[in-house]
Amino acid sequence: MIAFIAGTTAELIKVAPVYHALVARGTKPLLWFTAQHVDEVADVLEDLQLPEPDLWLVPRGKARNLETPKQVPAWATAITRTVFGQRKQLRASLTADGKPGLVIVHGDTFTTPFGSLVGKRLLGARVAHVEAGLRSGSLASPFPEEINRRIATVVTDVHFAPTEREVHNLRKARGVVVNTEANTVIDAMRLAINSTTTEDLPEEFGLATLHRFELLSRPEKYREVLEMLKKASAKTPILYLAGAPERERIERFKWHDLFDGENFILQHKRRYLKFLPILARAKFVVTDSGGLQEECSYIGMPAAIHRTHTERQQGIGGNIVLTGMETSKLQHFLENYESLRRPSTLDKYHPSEIIADTLQQLGYV
Secondary structure (H helix, E strand, O other): OEEEEEOOHHHHHHHHHHHHHHHHOOOOOEEEEOOOOOOOHHHHHHHOOOOOOOEEOOOHHHOOOOOOHHHHHHHHHHHHHHHHHOHHHHHHHHOOOOOOOEEEEEOOOOHHHHHHHHHHHHOOOEEEEEOOOOOOOOOOOOOOHHHHHHHHHHHOOEEEEOOHHHHHHOOOOOOEEEEOOOOOHHHHHHHHOOOOOOOOOOOOOEEEEOOOHHHHOOHHHHHHHHHHHHHHOOOOOEEEEEOHHHHHHHHHOOOHHHOOOOOEEEEEOOOHHHHHHHHHHOOOEEEOOHHHHHHHHHHOOOEEEOOOOOOOOOOEOOOEEEOOOOHHHHHHHHHHHHHHOOOOOOOOOOHHHHHHHHHHHOOOO
């Protein structure tokens, strides 16, 4: 039996196509949820036609959004308590079909290493890692993602790497390494990218999402990039979609004066199927999201990745610019983004099918 261990809305989005590909091959995977994200989970499950999790590893009544590293110890303790309390039943469910148990984790959140260790050390299962092998070359950037994925690599048995670069990064890893040719988000994107939207948006606009700890924890850098976006919005309106942590910072530092509601527009971030049609209409993107970097690379959208390092190479040197947190590079992008636009490759790759076929060949389906 296969069990997905996921904990964030982004993980659910990226494992959903794999889940459905496995169902199409005649198996019904389990879904165990660690509740790193809670508030938008029901919407994401509905949008992606995923079932309610078979098990909340943090009891649902006690689950809260995991927003700071300080919350991790209590969150990890709650998961450990659940697993130990139900260890016998969980082991039995993983081997109920008479085949070896397999736990699938994704990406580089706190759930990734913790889920892989739970599967391997506590439940005796084998572990598959989707979106494996990404490396930025710096343990501090992005933090803690770079550490999370390196821990997961140590206990993974089947590594699903999105490109040949990640395959090379895993050349010394134990277990099977498979090149999926792209990130599974491309399969999720095809479901929604061309959906219509009734959003009241400017005729032309840029899109911004800035949310990483390495930026939010440095108020002077966060303010600096917001001021640059405000200035650029005089030429092309910019929509800044902010989650709870970003809005808390803006409220704390009383930065609402930066947003005028007409050119530089602050709004709540959207659920995935509502976000993608907005992304498709944008003229450009400014973000610190690795996932959004990949999405932009696949549709040829000009995007500035405002980070010092990125573990992903998709689009770099083409439609994607890594600013290195340098304002001069961001400014140059904002003045010249249209020259970076590229054709879409959205229909070229089908990584979820490669993953499902591999698991079938290995006897897990």
